[in-house]
Amino acid sequence: MAWYSGAERRPLGKQTEPRMTEHNILCFHTMVGSLMGTDNYFDDDGYYGTESHFGVGGSSDGARDGHVIQWQDTDYGADANLDGKHEVISIETSDGADSDQPWSPKQIDSLVELGIWVCLEYGIPPVLIPDTKPGRRGIGYHRQGCDHSSSYRPRGWPYDAWRVPGGRRWSRSLGKTCPGDVRIRQLVDIVIPRIKAGFGQEDDMPDRQEFEFWVKNGVLKALMDDKVRAWVERAVWIDRKVFRDGKHIPAIQELADAKTEALATRGMVAGLEEAHRQDEAGEARDLDAVAAAAERGTRKALTEGTVTVDIDITGPEGQTA
Secondary structure, three states: OOOOOOOEEOOOOOOOOOEOOOOOEEEEOOOOOOHHHHHHHHHHHHHHOOOOOEEEOOHHHHHHOOOEEEOOOOOEOOHHHHHHOOOEEEEEEOOOOOOOOOOOHHHHHHHHHHHHHHHHHHOOOOOEOOOOOOOOOEEEEHHHHOEOOOOOOOOEOOOEOOOOOOOOOOOOOEOOOOOOHHHHHHHHHHHHHHHHHHOOOOOOOOOHHHHHHHHHHHHHHHHHOHHHHHHHHHHHHHOOEEEEOOEEEEHHHHHHHHHHHHHHHHHHHHHHHHHHHHHHOOOOOOHHHHHHHHHHHHHHHHHHOOOOOOOOOEOHHHOEO
């Protein structure tokens, strides 16, 4: 039996859940309510209903801010992650029924300590999983295993990940955002780094997943800078000529080429992701599979990619082209 010494034990009656076959992922949820309200809800149906392994109180719980409850022995499954029940350890976090309420300092401290214990107990690496595909090991949040509505367009990993094709379903609900934008950012930016630091890994070289994220983050940050954007706008739309390969070319051609290159880059990323998946799964490197993934990614990007452009054909001092 596995019970966390820092938690209040509150088992839900006679054990009816099957034993977990693996312990691969630690997943964070939000309660949409209070710690004791959730405790009462779980207790009503016992292990025949829905439950999580742990619950952690927040600022709206008064004296129970940071208090940890364990409802389920971590040797056994809990229903909170649906198809991930056999491999996912779940933590519910109180939010006072406020989707914008952040985790409190005490709550974060408890989540970090609990996260360190779980990761050490089961050898789970203290890194964010990229998705819920079989074979992933690390820390995740519930939304990663949920399907978004057809009208929603995800903004991207790590703060806005949803279930990807081939990923395990962690909920039957459509558009479930658990544990919410505010708490997901706290998980990625604060909790996981502190869990990792608890392993003495804060000075480690970044792994490939972290490296890819920071590269993408740097590009996005540059493009969001007003000065950079203003320079790009002038170079492309006011001057209208771009010097490339020893000659001036129309700016609109540069835009078209850049768009094509950007779309094709998605194919390259798809190939890298396939190579990364093979590495993580311990598979022999299959270069044909990598090439096929890159081709599929490129074709999808080129056939589905769209762009809307407003062009001002007036130049400096109102001169026309």
